[in-house]
Amino acid sequence: MKIHQLLPFLLLIGFYSCDNQPHSKARAKFNQFAQGFHILQMGEITRLDVFNPWENARNFTYSYYLVPKSIPIPDSLSGRQIIRTPVEKVVVLSTTHIGFIEKLGFESSIVGVSGKDFVTNPIIRQGIDQGRVHDVGYDQNLNYELLLQMKPDLVMAYGIGSDVAAHLSKMKDLNIPVVINAEYLEETPLGRAEWLVFTGSFYNQTEQAQKVFQKVVMEYDSLKGLVSSTSRQPIVLTGLPYKDNWWVPGGKSYMANLIADAGGDYLWKDNTSRESFVVSLENAIVKATQADLWINTGQTNSIQEILDSDERFKIIPSLQKKLVYNDNKQMNPTGGNEVWETGSANPQYLLHDLIHIFHPEIKPDGTFHYYQKLN
Numbered sequence: 001m002k003i004h005q006l007l008p009f010l011l012l013i014g015f016y017s018c019d020n021q022p023h024s025k026a027r028a029k030f031n032q033f034a035q036g037f038h039i040l041q042m043g044e045i046t047r048l049d050v051f052n053p054w055e056n057a058r059n060f061t062y063s064y065y066l067v068p069k070s071i072p073i074p075d076s077l078s079g080r081q082i083i084r085t086p087v088e089k090v091v092v093l094s095t096t097h098i099g100f101i102e103k104l105g106f107e108s109s110i111v112g113v114s115g116k117d118f119v120t121n122p123i124i125r126q127g128i129d130q131g132r133v134h135d136v137g138y139d140q141n142l143n144y145e146l147l148l149q150m151k152p153d154l155v156m157a158y159g160i161g162s163d164v165a166a167h168l169s170k171m172k173d174l175n176i177p178v179v180i181n182a183e184y185l186e187e188t189p190l191g192r193a194e195w196l197v198f199t200g201s202f203y204n205q206t207e208q209a210q211k212v213f214q215k216v217v218m219e220y221d222s223l224k225g226l227v228s229s230t231s232r233q234p235i236v237l238t239g240l241p242y243k244d245n246w247w248v249p250g251g252k253s254y255m256a257n258l259i260a261d262a263g264g265d266y267l268w269k270d271n272t273s274r275e276s277f278v279v280s281l282e283n284a285i286v287k288a289t290q291a292d293l294w295i296n297t298g299q300t301n302s303i304q305e306i307l308d309s310d311e312r313f314k315i316i317p318s319l320q321k322k323l324v325y326n327d328n329k330q331m332n333p334t335g336g337n338e339v340w341e342t343g344s345a346n347p348q349y350l351l352h353d354l355i356h357i358f359h360p361e362i363k364p365d366g367t368f369h370y371y372q373k374l375n
Contacts, residue, residue, distance in 0.1 A: 026041070028041075029041060029197075031194055031197075032190070032217070033186070033188055033191040034191045034192075034194035035051070035187075035191065036052070036053065036182045036191075037051065037182070037198050038051075039206070044068055044071055045065060045067055045074070045077075046066040046085075046201055046206070047065055048063070048064045048066065048179070048201060049061055049062070049064075050062045050063075050064075050181075050182055052182070053159060053164075053180045054160060054161055054164055054182070054185075055160060055161060055185070056275075057162065062081075062168075064081050064082075064179050065077050065080045065081065065082050065083070066083050066085045066202065067082055067083070068084075068086075069084045081179075082177070083179065084153060085201075085202055085203070085204050086203045086204040086205075087109060087153035087202045087203060088109055089150070089152045089153045089154075090106075090109045090112075090152060090153060090154045090155075090156065090202075091110075091111060091112030091113070091136055091152045091154070091155045091156070092155075093138065093156060094114065094156070095113070095119060095120075095336065095341045096158075096341065096344050097156045097158075097181060098110065098121050098342075099341045099342035099343070099344060099345040100183070100199040100344070100345045101199060102341075102342065102345075103212060103345040103346070104196065104200055104209055106203055107123050107124060108123060110127070110133060111133055111150060112135070112136045112146075112147070112150055112152060113128070113133060113134075113135055113136070114142075115135065115138055116128050116135040117332075117334035117335055117336060118335060118336040118337075119332075119336055120330065120332050120336045120337070120338045120341050121341065125332075134146060136150075139167075142167060144171070144176075147171070148174060148176065152176070153177060154177050154179065155171060155178040155179075157171075157181065158181050158182065164180065179202075181195065183198075184344070187252060187257060189220065189254060189261065189350065190347060191254075192254065192345075192347065193216050193217075193220075193345055193347050194213055195345075196213045197210055219348040220347055223348060223355060224261045226359075227262060227358070227362060230263050232263075233264060233358075234264055234293050235264075235266075235290055235291045235293070236291060236293050236295060237287075237288050237291035237294045237316070238266075238295055239297070239298070240298040240300070240309065241281050241284065241310070244280065245278045245280065246278065246280070246281055248267075248276060248284070249268070249276055250268070250271050250272070250274050250276060250277055251266065251269045251271030251273065252271070253273070253276070254274075255296075256269060258347070258354065262354035262355045262357075262358050262359075263355065263362075264354065264358045267291055268287075285316065288313075288316045289316060289317060291316070293323045293325070293357060293358065294316065294318040294323065295325045295326070295327070295371070296326065297324060297326045297374070300374065301328070303322060303324055303374050303375065306374075307319075322375065324373070324374045325372065326371065326372060327343075327350075328372065329369075329370055329371055329372040343370060349369035350369070350370060352369060353368050353369055353370055353371040354371075356371075357371065
């Protein structure tokens with residue numbers, strides 16, 4: 001049995017011993033795909049545990065106790081991180097969090113964002129324009145004074161590196177209710193999407209969120225089944241270089257798994273990392289000549305823009321054949337991309353697009369959700 005499968009049992013033991021609650025009321029909710037969180041139900045109180053919530057984190061666990069506003073906080077939870085539910089005023093520090101909240105129908109609860117220009121949700125954009133939704137800044141420029149004035153029920157944070165721990169600690173010291181969301185670290189598309197259940201817990205809607213998630217699973221698996229027996233798997237190149245280095249998704253990463261589920265043959269599938277790694281530009285170009293298709297080309301909107309960035313790309317066959325696709329079909333005027341906001345909560349749309357790109361004979365529907373073909 002893998003360690004993440006043992007965690008619910010170990011956490012239950014800790015929950016009993018630490019909180020001295022009746023054993024008969026404890027229920028662990030097992031995830032289907034997500035490995036970054038677990039839910040423990042203890043009567044009316046929910047405990048959420050988030051594991052290793054930034055890149056290269058090891059042996060870190062953040063625990064949150066969700067206590068309904070209708071009941072008093074038990075003395076046994078003194079010193080714990082408490083979130084009163086259901087939350088009604090939420091600040092999100094990643095646009096991806098908006099997509100999960102929107103999927104559950106609670107986007108009107110969002111009162112603060114980090115980087116308003118990147119928001120695409122029309123309800124939240126209207127709130128920004130009308131002054132109801134505030135930009136609270138980000139990273140070192142996070143506006144703690146504004147957060148205190150707003151008095152949110154919840155700040156949903158995320159972290160690329162360990163420096164986020166300092167921000168979490170400061171908000172905790174200021175009595176700002178904060179949780180860390182680590183959905184982006186999941187290795188599989190459905191693992192990311194299962195954070196819908198995590199998100200729904202803060203609205204006292206765990207069961208409804210589970211139903212929404214199951215619908216995503218059904219749609220995703222149905223699409224995946226269309227290409228499960230195909231013998232042709234086009235070789236897929238991803239990304240664009242930065243200066244002289246080309247960062248590519250690891251062979252066990254979210255993107256590698258998404259490509260495989262869509263019936264593609266990822267160029268670096270034999271790599272064993274779940275995280276991105278760097279390849280020299282020269283080596284990447286040589287390997288890129290093997291690719292049938294090229295996807296996710298950054299901010300580019302045309303093949304000419306790719307050539308303008310480096311003329312050496314002209315030897316890549318997928319570019320010569322104009323088989324280049326980018327996930328920037330839905331951009332707002334200020335640089336926000338719909339796929340950043342809603343893609344993680346809707347992997348079935350990403351899978352639909354990639355199947356149409358890789359196997360147009362199987363999925364001839366010409367309507368893309370997030371992708372467009374570059375000319």
